[in-house]
Each structure stands twice: as structure tokens, then as C-alpha cells.
Amino acid sequence: MPSLPGRGIGPQHGGGCFVLRPLSAEQRIAPRQRYNCRAQGVFTFIPSCGGNLFYTIFFGVFIVPQIGLGIFYRTWGLMVAMIIGLVLEVLGYVAKLQLHDNLFSSDSFLLYLITITIGPVFISAAIYLCLTRIIMLYGQHxxxxxxxxxxxxxxxxxxxxxxxxxxxxxxxxxxxxxxxxQSGIDIMIAGLFLQAISLAVFLLVIADFALRCKRGVLNMDHEKQRVRNRPVFKVFMVSIVMATVFILIRSAYRVAELWEGFRGDIWNNETEFFVLDGAMIALATICLTAFHPGPAFAGQWNVANWSFRKSKAGSKSGEHLPIKEENIKTEQPAPLTGYYNASHRLN
Known part of the structure; x- marks a missing residue:
């Protein structure tokens, strides 16, 4: 039979009598964790080993295709943002696995709290980069x-x-x-609330751009038309919207979670955390990997680039990139174009 907790008593091998033997430090600490976690631990439960291990492996595995696709299609900014976000997710779940073994570890809790919280910020940045390239592909106007x-x-x-x-x-x-x-929690809530507001506004920007594309004249460059008409590109655009919604749901959940504090019911419900945080970020990661912008843009990712600097000709930022002048002329009304050609012939 096993030793009695805290007393160092167990059966002697080969006989039926009991003897006293000292316990290791880990054996002395473990019972206290189980009995006192509700009063002193960072959670009122022991973190799940299986669930946290699953997400650790999941996010770790997705780092590999993000590196491969990023290098192959040269989507450098997006690749860096995704890798940082996924690495932070992995570190967060590793820290929570450590809390499974030692619920009173301040270092593990700090690592978990910060990395899990800020990881999706970088994944959101990758989504923002995708929209700027989409705008260049359809036309800045x-x-x-x-x-x-x-x-x-x-x-x-x-x-x-x-x-x-x-x-x-x-x-x-x-x-x-x-x-x-509590002041620290309030600051975290402010950060998460700002992230949620940004994502909601971002969705409005996407909706506004989609409406203007439907009503306006698209960039008529042949290569850009070819990319826009590919089914994989249309699926990619849907995946971008879905990924944004998933991260928005997660941010709203974290605001509600921290609003109640570390002793609240939401904070101490790990099942809800796995569904509304882990699963939401996992789905966003799938959207940005299975429907990676590299294949979707068919080599036009860098062509649809833009710059923070102004061009030498004095145009606005990003306009010096491959949007040819003849493509802009094709977007002018036909009567004006014909008049221009006739005048040119007379001269």
C-alpha cells in the first residue's frame, strides 16, 4: 500500500509490518498543493495535463508549415508575426503544464499569463498585413x-x-x-478591450472595402485579375474574415474572464478556456496555414507590396509599386479615353 500523506509510513517490502521512512521534498509539497490550492493557488483547480499538452503540441506543429510556406513564398513579415504568436502560445501552455505540477510557481504563472495573453496580438498583425496586400491587388482607389x-x-x-x-x-x-x-488586472482588461475594439473596427474596414469593390472599378491588370478569380484566393479571403472573428471571440472572452478576477468562475473554468481561447486561436491558426496567402496570391504577394516611404515621383506611399500607368488608364471612362486618343492622333 502507498505511504500515508505527510507521515512517511508505508509497508516494508517482504513483510506485513509498517516502518517509518522520510519523504522527499516533492512528496511533502504535493499533498499541500491538492488540499490548499483553493486558498493559495493561482487556480482553484489543477490544470489539465492532457488538454494543455494537446495545445502545446498543436501550436508547436504549426510553426513548421508557417516557416516552410513563409520561406517558399517569401512572405517574410507575415511569417515572423505568425511564428512569434505561435511560439508565445507554446510557451504559455508549457507554463500551464508546469502549473499542473506546481500550482504555486510564480514564475510559471507569470510566463503563462503574459504569453497566452499577448500571443494572439501577433497573429492579428499577420491578418492586418493580408488586408493591405488585398487592397493593393484590387486597387488602392x-x-x-x-x-x-x-x-x-x-x-x-x-x-x-x-x-x-x-x-x-x-x-x-x-x-x-x-x-x-486588481490594478494589474484592470490594466490587462484595458489591453484586451483595446484589442477587441481594434478587431471589430478591422472587420468594419473589411466590410467597407468589400462594398466599395462591388460598386467600383477594379484594377484591370491581367495578373491581378487572374489571382482574384482563382477559387483558392476567394477561399483565402473568407478564411481571413473567419480568423478575425475567432480572435475577436477570444478577446471578448478574456475580457469577461479577467473582469471577475483570478477568483472568478470564468477564470477557474478550464473547459471554457480550452474552447473560447485555445480552440479560437487554433482555428485562426488553421485558417492562416491551410489557406496561406502565399499560394492564394500565386506569386503576387510581393508584387502587391507597399512601402512606408514616399516614392521619388512624389506619389503617395505604396503607389510606386507595380501598378502600371496603363492599368490606371483602363479604369477611366471610355468617352474620355477615346477623346484623348483622337487628340493625340491629330497632333
Whole structure:
């Protein structure tokens, strides 16, 4: 029979009597974790080993195709953003596995709290990059905002969100009073709320651009038309919207989770966490990997690039990239084009 908890008593091998023997440090700590976790631990439950191991492996595995696709299709910015986001997810679930063994580890909790919270920020940044390329593919004149403006606005918002979440997490974990810990939680909530608002506005920008594309004249470049008409590209655009919705659901959940604090029912319901956080980010990762923009753009990812700098000709940012002048002329009304040609012949 096993030793009695905390007493070092167990059966002597080969006989029926009991003898005293010392317990290891781990054996002395383990019972306290099980009996006192509701009063002293970071959770009122022991984190699941199976669930957290699954997500650790899942996000780790998806790093490989993101690297391969990023290198092959030269989608460097998107690749870096996705890898950072996935690595942070892996670190977060590894830290939670450590909490399964030691519920009182401050270092593991801090690593879990910060990495799991800020990881999706980088995945969102990858989505923002996709929209700016889509705008270049359809035509900048159809977008209410320039790709540069969209990138700067949403990435700045994401950066502020990241700083707030990381700072709040550090304060909440290292606080030596309940009031200071609550202040850290409030800062984290502000960061998550900012992220949720940014994603909601981003969806509105996508909807507005789609409506303007439907009503306006698209860029008539042959290669760009070919890419836009490919079924895989249309599926890719749907996947971008779905990935954004998944991350938005996750952000809203985390706001509600932290709103109640570390002793709230949502924070201590791991099943809800696996569904509304882990599964949402997993689905967003699948969307951005199975329907990667590299194959969807068919070699036009870099062609649809834009720049923060102004061109030498004095045009707006991003307009110096491969949008040919003859393509712009084809978008003018036919009567004006004919008049121009006739005048040219007379001269």
C-alpha cells in the first residue's frame, strides 16, 4: 500500500509490518498543493495535463508549415508575426503544464499569463498585413484608407494592447496586495478591450472595402485579375474574415474572464478556456496555414507590396509599386479615353 500523506509510513517490502521512512521534498509539497490550492493557488483547480499538452503540441506543429510556406513564398513579415504568436502560445501552455505540477510557481504563472495573453496580438498583425496586400491587388482607389494608414493604425493599436496586457500581467502576478493585483488586472482588461475594439473596427474596414469593390472599378491588370478569380484566393479571403472573428471571440472572452478576477468562475473554468481561447486561436491558426496567402496570391504577394516611404515621383506611399500607368488608364471612362486618343492622333 502507498505511504500515508505527510507521515512517511508505508509497508516494508517482504513483510506485513509498517516502518517509518522520510519523504522527499516533492512528496511533502504535493499533498499541500491538492488540499490548499483553493486558498493559495493561482487556480482553484489543477490544470489539465492532457488538454494543455494537446495545445502545446498543436501550436508547436504549426510553426513548421508557417516557416516552410513563409520561406517558399517569401512572405517574410507575415511569417515572423505568425511564428512569434505561435511560439508565445507554446510557451504559455508549457507554463500551464508546469502549473499542473506546481500550482504555486510564480514564475510559471507569470510566463503563462503574459504569453497566452499577448500571443494572439501577433497573429492579428499577420491578418492586418493580408488586408493591405488585398487592397493593393484590387486597387488602392477602392479603399477608404491607404494600406499604409491601415497598417500603422492597427499595428499601433496592437502594440499598445500588447504593452498594456504584458504590463498588467506582470503587476498582477508580482503585486503584494489585493488592490495592486486588481490594478494589474484592470490594466490587462484595458489591453484586451483595446484589442477587441481594434478587431471589430478591422472587420468594419473589411466590410467597407468589400462594398466599395462591388460598386467600383477594379484594377484591370491581367495578373491581378487572374489571382482574384482563382477559387483558392476567394477561399483565402473568407478564411481571413473567419480568423478575425475567432480572435475577436477570444478577446471578448478574456475580457469577461479577467473582469471577475483570478477568483472568478470564468477564470477557474478550464473547459471554457480550452474552447473560447485555445480552440479560437487554433482555428485562426488553421485558417492562416491551410489557406496561406502565399499560394492564394500565386506569386503576387510581393508584387502587391507597399512601402512606408514616399516614392521619388512624389506619389503617395505604396503607389510606386507595380501598378502600371496603363492599368490606371483602363479604369477611366471610355468617352474620355477615346477623346484623348483622337487628340493625340491629330497632333
Amino acid at each position: 477602392l479603399s477608404r484608407f491607404a494600406p499604409k494608414t491601415i497598417a500603422i493604425t492597427f499595428m499601433t493599436s496592437d502594440f499598445c494592447s500588447l504593452v498594456l496586457q504584458a504590463t498588467g500581467g506582470a503587476i498582477a502576478d508580482t503585486a503584494d496586495s489585493d488592490s495592486l493585483s
